[in-house]
Amino acid sequence: MATSIEDMRKSRKVLAGYDYEQAGVEKGYTGKTLYINISDYTIKPKDVTEEMKDIFIGGKGFGLWYLWNGIKPETKWNDPENEIVISSGPIGGITQYPGSGKSLVVTLSPLTKSIMDSNVGGFFGPYLKFSGWDALEIQGKSEKDIVVFIDGDKGRVTIEEVDIDPAASHLVSEQLTELLAENEKDKKNISIVSSGSGGENTNIGILNFSFYDLRRKAARMKQAGRGGIGTVFRDKKIAALAVKFSSLSGRSNNPADPAKVAKTGVKITREINKFDAEQFRMRQIGTANLMTPMNDYDLLPVHNFKYGSHPDAVGISSDTLRDRFTQNMPDGCWVGCALSCCKAVDNFELKTGPYKGDKVLVDGPEYENAAGLGANCGIFDADYVIEANFYCDTYGIDTISTGTLIAFAMECYENGIIDKKITGGLELNFGNADAAMELIHQMGQGKGFGKIAGQGVRRMKQIFAEEYGADPAFLQDIGMENKGLEYSQYQAKESLAQQGGYAMTNKGPQHDEAWLIFMDMVNNQLPTFEKKAEALHYFPMFRTWFGLMGLCKLPWNDIIPEGNSQTESPEKIPEHVQNYIDIFNAVTGKNIDQDEMIRQSERVYNFQRIFNLRLGFGTREHDAAPYRALGPVTEEEYESRIERYDNQLKEDVGIDPSGMSIAEKVKAMRKYREGRYETLIDVVYDRRGWTKNGVPKLEKIKELGIDFPEVVDVVKKNL
Amino acid sequence: MIEVNGKKVEWEKDMTVEKLLKKMNFTFPKIVVRVNGKVIEKSDWQDYPIPDQSVVQAHHLIAGG
Structure with a gap:
């Protein structure tokens, strides 16, 4: 391996190149995506259609659409035709509103064998867009380690061999940043995507997206962590992706109404500073x-x-x-x-x-x-x-x-x-x-x-x-x-709604769809199955929206605006929801309201569910939860919270626990909790417009406007 | 007896919002408290009395990491 950056520079060997002219960004979109096949070195642009923008919006939506078209139902995660798609979204890359630099990565997962999506910060997604591309779609499999360079300054994409050891992501990020930068200041214009030796040796590989920290003089990293996307990346023999874009400004995303974007951003930035x-x-x-x-x-x-x-x-x-x-x-x-x-x-x-x-x-x-x-x-x-x-x-x-x-x-x-x-x-x-x-x-x-x-x-x-x-x-x-x-790291035993929020997800138990534990368990705001189901409709749809836009969820509710407690639904943070609608409209020039915001997500969410069906998943059996997520498996667990569980048996189940052995109590509790979980599934599916088996109904997909023939075919086969 | 988030809780003499939250071990930094439908600002929690038979909502504002 190269022992210096100079050696690395000398080792660069271009295997394929593509020159392009940047179309520029218009209202949050470039209108082009970049397709790269690393098996045969095809590099070509694709047009973003109005239909894509209307139905799939961007981010995860674009990823799902490209993957749907790129693979077959029988495709496996390590087949060359599996893709890795990276896309930010129309709002991604604005600098006026906090948390607007996210990317969504979509692929077939080695863990779930089905669709995986993972969101990640860092500079890559915005720089990719400002370099001319609303999404990067990578297909194929290389025989040797390669690096893909996207030079947004020069309008050139290359697939290269570079003498770099891909084993340690922190070094890959640091070395490639050093390689591409003309000087220290230039490093902030570069972002690297890499995985590491764990991507080669496990099914839980991640992608690290770098961002250069000028104060620390270091290439730092954020992670697209879930579902083994890094494993796919290394299986394709990608050592790294690199993008360079040097002309970032507050206008790079070219919004329809920049004043509105700025005004909304100033308001929340003041809140953050104050609270x-x-x-x-x-x-x-x-x-x-x-x-x-x-x-x-x-x-x-x-x-x-x-x-x-x-x-x-x-x-x-x-x-x-x-x-x-x-x-x-x-x-x-x-x-x-x-x-x-x-x-x-x-x-x-x-x-x-x-x-x-x-x-x-x-x-x-x-x-x-x-x-x-x-x-x-x-x-x-x-x-x-x-x-x-x-x-x-x-x-x-x-x-x-x-x-x-x-x-x-x-x-x-x-x-x-x-x-x-x-x-x-x-x-x-x-x-x-x-x-x-x-x-x-x-x-x-x-x-x-x-x-x-x-x-x-x-x-x-x-x-x-x-x-x-x-x-x-x-x-x-x-x-x-x-x-x-x-599972991600929350104890959900005492929140039935969160048990559903974990196991009824599209990709698996990650809390980015719903986190309802306090609303359910502590606040007791969801006392009925219908209220839990409503929350398990609204919040997953609302939160899906961030992943279509290039947004981070955290500024939604990790800062609370003044007067929020006086609103009808403080848990929804209505002022911030309105901020997002305002920003979307200001960037794209469209005019959506809160109902349309939820429907935008619903289209993509249901499409992802149907995509799971197409691959042989997505039905009720796949929404089953391990009992540890629902209640106490062992006597030891029961005894550790015996007062709580005994009270629940008495008050909720209607069983007098006195005289029962711990084993009998564990059994009775299990029967009760598993029964409630099944009822929850029924009510949630009904609220979402799905059959008892978790299949979106034909009228639902028609209503959402995603009733393309191939989508209808998949649904019909599963009804 | 009072009701807190829909559950019965023993009332105590001289109970204030602050004392109730402490009793419930509600340590979260962002809670919206309503006593009999009225929002009580955090600055008033120390002194705001909770009468017996009150209906209290202590809504934690969080939706996960």
Whole structure:
């Protein structure tokens, strides 16, 4: 491998090139997308039709549409025809409103074998658009590692061989930024997408999207983490994608009404400046501000989601992590984001692994990392969490899946399902930070037990049952995956609505569709099945919208405007919803209202459901949840919250628990909770316009205007 | 007895919004409190009395990470 940037520069060999003239951005769209086939080196533009804009909008919508057209029902994740599509959206790239630099990545997942989408910050999506492309669609499979360069300044796309080691994402980002920049100042004009050795060795590979931090003089990274997109990336032998665009301005997105965009942005930026310090402290702690409240409300996953709190959680509490983050830095992952939540630990000295002794910048830990890698594995040590976070990112493996799958392996180890012989000597007891760290290295490097663990919880369940004689029913109960994707890090046992919010998702149990725990469990705002179903309609549709636009969800409700408490639905943050409608209209020149906003999402959401059907998924059986997500699996769990559960048996189920054994109580509770979950599915499907089997009805897809012949065909086959 | 988020809670003499939230372990930084339908601003929580038989809503404003 090249030992210097100069050597790397000399090693560049152009395999294919394409020169283009930028059409410019008009009302949030360039009207062109970039198709690259890395098998035969085709590079060509595609036109964005008005129908695409009207129905699929952008972001995830464009990704789904291209993937639908690019693959067949029998296509597998590692077939050359699988695609990786990256798209921001019409609002993506504005600098006036916080959280407007997101990209959505869509592919066929090695974990779920179906559609995966993952949202990510960093500069790549906006720079891609401003370089002339509303989306990047990559198909094919290279025989050797390649780098795709998109030079938005010169209007040139190249597929190149470059002498670079793709194993460590933090180095790939740093080196390619250095390679492409003409000087230090120029580095901010570059963004790199890379994965790492974990993308090659596991099914939970991620994509890191870089953004250059001028203050720190470092290429930092945000992650498209869910569902193994990095695994697809490395399977295609892509070492990296790089984009350069040097003319960013407040007008780059060329909105129809720039004054309106600016005015709306000024309003919320003032709110953030005024209220963040007394509300969620995003600018001090980022999403890790949730650590303490989640523990206080018994919602922090502990020991593979057995429990919701732990006395030692102070070791990774919000304030403990705040003290590790460098303060008073403009930590936005896109230009103009006043919420600045992507906190970092600077000069962290690594204690393990290939970079032991190096002082590194660690992006995070965010809430999910601290909760999953830490609490869920029974490890309440901030140093461990920070180091594990760093290595997951640079190996290119998903922190959320990593946390959940290590916690699962730990519970299996403690139950004697696996032992030291199987783990290669790792003593995977809850709380064993050294063993967990070693397992992360093994996953990243494709060694030892890491080769099994890195395949994910669903595959581990299969291996443990088939090869080690474990009880498949018990593994199903405690293995926290649905559709093949590992659960994200919230304890949902006491919120039926959130149980649905996790398991009735399109891609698997990620909280980006709905987070209803407080509305349901604490506020008791959803006391009936109908109210839960309404929330499980509205919030997934509302939140899908962010992924069509290039927007981050956080400025919606991680800052609360003045007077919000006096509104009819404070939980919806009506003023901010109106902000989004105003911005969409101001950018695109269209004139939508709140109803149309939800319908925009509904079209894409239902299309994604039908896409799952087309691939053999998407029906009711795939919305089943592991019982650990619904209630106490073991007597130990029941006893830990015995007062709560006994009261529920008495008051909710109508059973007198006195005189019952714990085993009998667990059984009675399970029957009750599983029955309620099935009823919830019925009511939610009905609200969404789906059959009892979860198939969108023909009248629904007609009403939404997505009744294309091939879509109707898929639906009819499943009715 | 009072009702908090639809559930019965024992009333205590000299109960204020602040004392109630403490009793419920409602530590979240952004809660909208209504006592008998009236929104009580955070600055008034310390002194605002909760009479017996009150209906209280303490709505936590959060929708996840």
